[in-house]
Amino acid sequence: MGKLIAVTGKGGVGKTTISALLVRHLVKRGNTPILVVDADPNSNLNEVLGLSVDETIGSIREEMAQRVGELPGGMAKHDFLEMKVQECLVEASGFDLVVMGRPEGPGCYCFANNVLRDVLKMLGKQYPNIVVDNEAGMEHLSRRITTSIDHLLIVSDASIRGMLAAERIRELVDELKLTIGTMHLLINRVHDGLSAEVEKRVKTFGAPLIAAIPDDGIVREFDGSGRPLIELPDSSGTVRMVSEIADRLKI
């Protein structure tokens, strides 16, 4: 299994941005191939990576239910799944993207989650690095998509609400007894430094602060014009800081 880097945190704090820039960094360094997993049902990582996606893991479920009686001669369910997962992979330069998406039709996310777990097991061995962009909140951690994470980045903005959400995630990590190599807090989109109250919470957070990334005009500019963030120039402060984070994590 390659090194698994998971990015988590409250909604809108920059998980997808950080994930995309980690991928950008790894590609630039030639630390490839990377398996990029968009584990957010409201997926949009593909957009910031400049890719379009036809099939998601969520859509396999329906097809599986319909076709299970007519699988090609002797093909087991697992092999069919493996074949479909390969079809879901979007190949790009230096990395492959797999999108979890939303399961179609009624029912819960269990199937998609189970498949995602299998995908990580199946494909994880073929990639030295795996970057997982999670949905907001703690769903994936609590559903134990993976019990072992090499580097966990808990992202917050510079608000107390962001920090409280980050603290809940950190507590859950302890409760679930997940195996974590390193765990860091990352504060993103900082405007005028950190308030005294946030600084206090940083000190008692229980995992070190790896970076406080300032709000970045170039990221906003790209965002406004819909340009993929993977094309951000080296001069972007966010790009530089994410590279420094990767260096500190030795990835």
Ligand SMILES: Nc1ncnc2c1ncn2[C@@H]1O[C@H](COP(=O)(O)OP(=O)(O)OP(=O)(O)O)[C@@H](O)[C@H]1O
């Ligand atoms: N350092 C930054 N400077 C300026 N804008 C930023 C920065 N980081 C992220 N953003 C912007 O903040 C918004 C939210 O970022 P992003 O989509 O990465 O968050 P998210 O945590 O993945 O959100 P969601 O929970 O909806 O998946 C985007 O418009 C993004 O361009």
Ligand SMILES: [Mg+2]
């Ligand atoms: Mg996101």
